[in-house]
Amino acid sequence: MTIDAQVVEAQSEIDCPTTISTFDSGYLTEVVESTLKKIYEKLNCRVKFVPVPGRRGIALFNALQVNGEAMRLSKVEQLYTREYVRSHIPLLDLVSSLWVHPDHYSEGNRPIGYTLGIVWQEKYAENKRAKRYRGIDELINAYNRGKISGFLASDITVILAIQTGRVETDLIRKEVIFSAPIYHYLGDEFSPFMKRFSNYLKKNTPFKEIEDLQN
Known part of the structure; x- marks a missing residue:
């Protein structure tokens, strides 16, 4: 492994979120969670999803017990009491x-x-x-x-x-x-990863098939 590759791998390990809250039921949750897991793997990160009721996910995020939330409407931002970063583009409308x-x-x-x-x-x-x-x-x-x-x-x-x-x-x-966009949210400390995540969304549109089901 070259020195440059070692640096990239080390950065990836440091900026990887490891725990993400997700809704504890629903077919949309299952599909989004599966897609997010694949994206994280392509970005050299392993993530664990924590299924909880909607309001509980916000509480866990604010209490620093999870690194982020799988998907939320932007109106959730007024309920966050910690610094956060959202995906630069929505997962889907x-x-x-x-x-x-x-x-x-x-x-x-x-x-x-x-x-x-x-x-x-x-x-x-x-x-x-x-x-x-x-x-x-x-x-x-x-x-x-x-x-x-x-x-x-x-x-x-x-x-x-x-x-x-x-x-x-x-x-x-x-x-x-x-009808509204939903975003992926992480703690602000994961801004470097979110930048990589958002760039992946822009280039690959992995949620397009899910979104097209609505049409």
Whole structure:
């Protein structure tokens, strides 16, 4: 190994994040986590993902118990109490919607479902007939059993659930709640790595296939 290669390897070892919090459920989480792991490996870094509920990930990051968060909307930045750096470009533009049974209005007074700890879902559910669940698996199970008339989720998550046969009842998108970019976040001390990570995103667009599912 040449001296230059030794320097590059040493820098890589020093600036590598090792622990990243991620949401503890959801098909989008699984796909993004898998893609991030591959990117980290290509950048000569090994990373461990820590699955936790949404708000818990923020707390762990602020307490320096993880090096970063896998994916977040930029609105999370107001909740961070430590210095951070986000990916220079978003991982992808995320579309999130209210998905319901085609006969939603004939479903009586059945509530819609949402995931506890997902801020945008909690805000949307305020003052509505809604029931909270711990994750997308519980939401889908409740929908399949007819306990709820629909639920809030990212479009990618729902599309992947339908494609894999997890959704057993007809389901349509009733209302787009928002479309916004999601970013990868790390502690500010990992700025050199984030620069390398962002350059990789610019050259390779590894999340394009995931994003195209929404179209």
